[in-house]
Amino acid sequence: MFTIVVVLFLLILSLYIWKTYFPILSGRLPPGPAGLPVLGNLLSMIGNPPKVLAEWSQKYGRTISVHLGGRFMVVLHDPELAKNVLNDENTTGRDQNFFLADYFKRGGLVMAEGELWKEQRRFALSTLRNLGMGKSWLEDAILAEIAELTEVFRAQSGAPIEPRPHLVLSVSAVICALVFGERFERSDKKFLRLCRLFEENLSMTGQLFPVLAFPFLKYFPLTPMRGLWKRFCINLETVGEFCRSLIADHQAKRMQRTAADGTEEKDDFINGFLAEQAKQVEKHGSKMNFEDQQLLLSVLNLFAAGTETTTSTLLWGIIFMAQYPEIQQKVQKEIDDNIGRDRAIRLSDKGLLKYAEATILDVQRLASLAPLGVAHTNYQAMKIDGFDVPERSLININIYAMHRDGKVWKKPFELCPEHFLDSDGNIVLPKAFLPFGVGKRSCAGEALAKMELYLFFTNFLQIFTIEGDRETLPRHENVPVGFLRLPPAFKVRFIERR
Numbered sequence: 001m002f003t004i005v006v007v008l009f010l011l012i013l014s015l016y017i018w019k020t021y022f023p024i025l026s027g028r029l030p031p032g033p034a035g036l037p038v039l040g041n042l043l044s045m046i047g048n049p050p051k052v053l054a055e056w057s058q059k060y061g062r063t064i065s066v067h068l069g070g071r072f073m074v075v076l077h078d079p080e081l082a083k084n085v086l087n088d089e090n091t092t093g094r095d096q097n098f099f100l101a102d103y104f105k106r107g108g109l110v111m112a113e114g115e116l117w118k119e120q121r122r123f124a125l126s127t128l129r130n131l132g133m134g135k136s137w138l139e140d141a142i143l144a145e146i147a148e149l150t151e152v153f154r155a156q157s158g159a160p161i162e163p164r165p166h167l168v169l170s171v172s173a174v175i176c177a178l179v180f181g182e183r184f185e186r187s188d189k190k191f192l193r194l195c196r197l198f199e200e201n202l203s204m205t206g207q208l209f210p211v212l213a214f215p216f217l218k219y220f221p222l223t224p225m226r227g228l229w230k231r232f233c234i235n236l237e238t239v240g241e242f243c244r245s246l247i248a249d250h251q252a253k254r255m256q257r258t259a260a261d262g263t264e265e266k267d268d269f270i271n272g273f274l275a276e277q278a279k280q281v282e283k284h285g286s287k288m289n290f291e292d293q294q295l296l297l298s299v300l301n302l303f304a305a306g307t308e309t310t311t312s313t314l315l316w317g318i319i320f321m322a323q324y325p326e327i328q329q330k331v332q333k334e335i336d337d338n339i340g341r342d343r344a345i346r347l348s349d350k351g352l353l354k355y356a357e358a359t360i361l362d363v364q365r366l367a368s369l370a371p372l373g374v375a376h377t378n379y380q381a382m383k384i385d386g387f388d389v390p391e392r393s394l395i396n397i398n399i400y401a402m403h404r405d406g407k408v409w410k411k412p413f414e415l416c417p418e419h420f421l422d423s424d425g426n427i428v429l430p431k432a433f434l435p436f437g438v439g440k441r442s443c444a445g446e447a448l449a450k451m452e453l454y455l456f457f458t459n460f461l462q463i464f465t466i467e468g469d470r471e472t473l474p475r476h477e478n479v480p481v482g483f484l485r486l487p488p489a490f491k492v493r494f495i496e497r498r
């Protein structure tokens with residue numbers, strides 16, 4: 001019996017090694033470091049995957065491959081190539097082992113694939129555009145949030161404070177206005193909990209990294225991974241319940257409205273979706289792809305994708321301003337010279353604040369918030385950069401590495417707004433700058449995020465000088481890396497400018 005088990009084990013191991021490494025030896029797959037049997041390159045990547053991958057790319061070339069356990073991953077380091085590859089319809093699949101896959105089951109916006117994804121992305125983009133992207137009510141709503149936040153910081157009279165809990169509420173209020181058509185009070189306990197759960201889940205993604213390689217770890221009893229995974233799922237369920245109740249509210253109001261007739265419908269994403277759902281029923285006799293569950297998952301995606309990303313980019317901006325006071329002063333001087341301090345800065349002022357705009361862009365570069373983007377997969381086997389890539393491989397772009405490429409950036413590891421300014425002081429965007437990803441699945445909220453980053457950043461610096469203890473502030477190269485590069489907790493002083 002023992003001999004049979006050993007023989008079987010050796011057989012499976014040889015099959016695994018043959019399947020995993022033979023194509024590399026025969027030179028068909030993109031090059032990459034040798035890994036351990038079964039684990040592949042997983043152990044070497046724990047800690048700071050984008051940095052390790054960048055180092056391997058120095059050795060093996062712009063397109064490399066690694067093994068995460070049994071998962072084959074191709075990582076692109078060249079921006080032009082990344083653009084071509086991610087514009088190919090074949091690479092618009094998603095990794096159905098990703099942390100969100102169990103809950104989202106190929107629904108929503110981030111995890112959907114094929115025709116469902118195309119239709120739902122088109123719908124979400126056009127609905128968000130119609131609702132407010134680039135419109136003045138949205139700009140006014142963002143400015144109102146900034147004014148309220150300014151009062152919160154002002155009340156601290158220059159004492160050290162942790163900005164995250166305050167900022168996250170302002171940023172999520174903007175997405176709530178678009179998605180739910182309502183604003184939650186800063187003191188609303190349910191809403192505060194919701195924000196905390198999202199943040200907790202994102203910060204858990206680093207520790208859950210091995211689950212991507214070995215999905216069975218989620219179900220392994222009595223292991224830390226199992227405990228983490230359970231918490232991750234419970235958090236998602238709780239947030240899902242909260243959103244479900246808001247959707248039910250909209251549905252109930254919609255029914256009443258039809259009966260009462262004539263009352264105005266709130267303009268928000270949920271109502272836009274419900275209107276489309278009704279159209280589909282009228283046309284096809286069924287909701288088609290506009291099911292209630294699809295609405296819930298899209299709402300969750302918009303809320304999660306729209307809150308932490310923008311909040312954390314702004315937090316990096318705050319940290320960098322405290323670390324680079326000379327750049328902060330230059331931004332403030334530009335604001336004083338061109339706009340003054342008597343009115344809020346608006347989007348139409350953009351042409352007057354090129355140095356500030358370049359500073360925000362370099363904050364995004366250095367932050368590299370989504371360092372490896374979100375993994376894509378290819379539906380069918382394909383060639384990338386002359387190499388064979390088997391079907392359903394993971395395909396990532398190393399945004400972190402591109403944002404630190406010494407051949408493109410004069411000071412790759414420093415904040416340097418001049419990276420984005422030409423000799424006439426006009427904005428230039430190097431091809432290696434891809435904070436929102438690239439191609440057919442690039443960020444669906446880019447327009448909103450740019451609006452928020454500009455308005456929050458410039459209006460803050462018009463009113464406050466940010467100071468902090470340079471020794472204790474987070475360093476951008478030393479953050480624990482999960483799916484996002486979230487800045488660890490820190491305190492700064494917001495000193496009102498006189």
Ligand code: HEM
Nearest residue numbers: 110305306309310370373374436437441442443444445449
């Ligand atoms: C500074 C802020 C933001 C950054 C850095 C960012 C970055 C990204 C990146 C890198 C991706 C992955 C692209 C890919 O798969 O290749 C993505 C996808 C996405 N983002 Fe953003 N994002 C930001 C803000 C937002 C906002 C405000 C929203 C919502 C309104 C949003 C909604 C989405 C959605 C729905 C997707 C999935 C798109 C798809 O799969 O088709 N993001 N984002």
